[in-house]
Amino acid sequence: MADAKDLMARYCDGDASAFRELYALVAPRLLGYLAKMTRHPARADDLLQQTFLKVHRARGAYVRGADPLPWIYAIAHRTFLDDARADRRAIVKVGAGDELPEQRADLTGEAAGTRDEPRADPELVQATLDALAALPAPQREAVVLTKLDGKSVAEAAEIAGTTTGAMKVRAHRGYEALRRLLGGKRGAAPEAAAKQRTGGAP
Amino acid sequence: MTRERDLDVDAALEAVAGAPPPAPPLLSPELEASLSDLAATPMRRPRRQLAVLAAVSLVYGAGLLWVLATRRDLDELPMGWLVATALGWLLGFLVPSYLALAPRPGAVSPRWQLAAIAAVVASVGFVALGLAIHPMGPSSWHYGLERFGHGHTCLEIGLAAAVVPVVIGAIFLRGALPVGARWVAAALGAGGGCLGGLVLHLHCGVADGLHVGLVHGGVVVAAAALSAAIVPRTTDGRALSSRA
Numbered sequence: 001m002a003d004a005k006d007l008m009a010r011y012c013d014g015d016a017s018a019f020r021e022l023y024a025l026v027a028p029r030l031l032g033y034l035a036k037m038t039r040h041p042a043r044a045d046d047l048l049q050q051t052f053l054k055v056h057r058a059r060g061a062y063v064r065g066a067d068p069l070p071w072i073y074a075i076a077h078r079t080f081l082d083d084a085r086a087d088r089r090a091i092v093k094v095g096a097g098d099e100l101p102e103q104r105a106d107l108t109g110e111a112a113g114t115r116d117e118p119r120a121d122p123e124l125v126q127a128t129l130d131a132l133a134a135l136p137a138p139q140r141e142a143v144v145l146t147k148l149d150g151k152s153v154a155e156a157a158e159i160a161g162t163t164t165g166a167m168k169v170r171a172h173r174g175y176e177a178l179r180r181l182l183g184g185k186r187g188a189a190p191e192a193a194a195k196q197r198t199g200g201a202p
Numbered sequence: 203m204t205r206e207r208d209l210d211v212d213a214a215l216e217a218v219a220g221a222p223p224p225a226p227p228l229l230s231p232e233l234e235a236s237l238s239d240l241a242a243t244p245m246r247r248p249r250r251q252l253a254v255l256a257a258v259s260l261v262y263g264a265g266l267l268w269v270l271a272t273r274r275d276l277d278e279l280p281m282g283w284l285v286a287t288a289l290g291w292l293l294g295f296l297v298p299s300y301l302a303l304a305p306r307p308g309a310v311s312p313r314w315q316l317a318a319i320a321a322v323v324a325s326v327g328f329v330a331l332g333l334a335i336h337p338m339g340p341s342s343w344h345y346g347l348e349r350f351g352h353g354h355t356c357l358e359i360g361l362a363a364a365v366v367p368v369v370i371g372a373i374f375l376r377g378a379l380p381v382g383a384r385w386v387a388a389a390l391g392a393g394g395g396c397l398g399g400l401v402l403h404l405h406c407g408v409a410d411g412l413h414v415g416l417v418h419g420g421v422v423v424a425a426a427a428l429s430a431a432i433v434p435r436t437t438d439g440r441a442l443s444s445r446a
Contacts, residue, residue, distance in 0.1 A: 011240075012245050013242050014240050014242035016237040020237075028225065029223055031226045035224055036218075041224070044224075045227045049229075049230045049233070052230075058376070059243050060244060060245065060376070060377060061375070061376065061377035062245050062246060063246050063247070063310050068310060070310070071309075071311055074311065074381045078381060124217045127214065128214040128215065128217060132218075143215075147215045147219070148215060148219045158309075158381075159381070160381065161314070178214075179211045182210055183211075
């Protein structure tokens with residue numbers, strides 16, 4: 001598959017199929033980021049569409065040869081913030097005892113029967129997502145970008161429009177808060193984590 | 203215990219990160235419609251944009267100076283000082299403009315942090331240099347603070363000179379600034395303000411420290427602040443605004 005730079009350049013040159021390829025390449029990762037930020041799959045879908053619409057409108061700002069991913073992520077970040085400001089309900093917090101939203105099962109985006117790879121422990125994933133949702137948005141974003149999406153601190157800072165120092169602090173505080181939240185549960189999460197580490201062996 | 207919890211968090215994050223990414227939805231009808239008649243769009247060329255911005259702005263500044271006339275004491279001033287100060291203003295125009303327009307190699311968006319530093323340094327620097335370098339005498343308060351309200355002409359001329367680079371920069375940066383837009387706009391304004399300072403340097407004969415510092419230098423501060431307040435709304439346009 002072509003890389004994002006080539007696809008973006010071809011797309012700007014008027015090749016619609018390049019946009020579709022770019023969407024196929026970037027959208028899953030971006031949707032994962034937005035889903036973790038909003039904790040609401042339908043809203044994440046909507047923000048993803050808005051993000052790509054903005055990318056489409058702003059494609060003339062692209063510089064040939066540049067990596068479009070940080071720019072697209074920054075647009076998604078901005079779209080999320082605008083949406084969260086417009087509607088505080090954008091962040092759905094699910095408490096430990098709450099019933100899970102139905103869409104939660106769609107977070108992976110695939111029907112269970114279609115997956116080949118082994119799934120992560122759903123209990124642990126759920127507990128972690130709950131803990132993530134409890135973090136303030138800047139810390140959550142820092143953890144999602146640096147610990148889950150594999151971005152460097154500099155890349156994450158570029159996406160969030162902050163300094164690397166501030167991003168480092170946010171990521172650290174987010175990590176510490178996550179540790180407190182997961183450790184404080186003393187129930188499902190640590191047990192599930194232990195199970196995950198031992199591969200489920202007794 | 204801490205070690206145990208560290209492992210818990212790492213394992214938990216690993217579990218979430220290892221989950222397969224969600225399947226994105228189909229493209230929206232609006233995007234599909236846009237793709238059906240997709241035409242080639244010229245991409246941003248920052249260096250060319252900087253060259254255009256600098257050339258047009260300098261020609262405009264020269265035109266402004268031609269209309270306003272140069273200062274009467276131009277021939278009597280030491281050439282070295284005149285040129286060095288003009289170069290200082292020119293540098294103040296070019297450096298923030300460059301940082302506002304040009305991203306680092308391989309990036310789409312300009313370096314807003316460097317642009318922010320440039321905006322602050324230019325704003326503070328030209329006020330401080332104006333106050334420090336130019337002499338102050340008994341009439342300083344007259345030309346400086348007391349005439350600040352009456353001597354608004356220099357401020358207006360300076361801001362008029364700043365308008366063109368700021369507008370050109372704002373047009374060039376549409377859609378390029380999802381984050382850091384305010385600082386980049388401030389850098390554009392500071393650059394434009396320095397162009398105004400250059401025009402004033404060659405037009406205004408008042409060499410008093412307070413006037414040059416607070417009014418000529420003040421043009422840089424005012425242009426940066428106004429640009430930071432106004433330009434981000436225009437650079438967003440329909441492209442990045444969620445209100446579009």
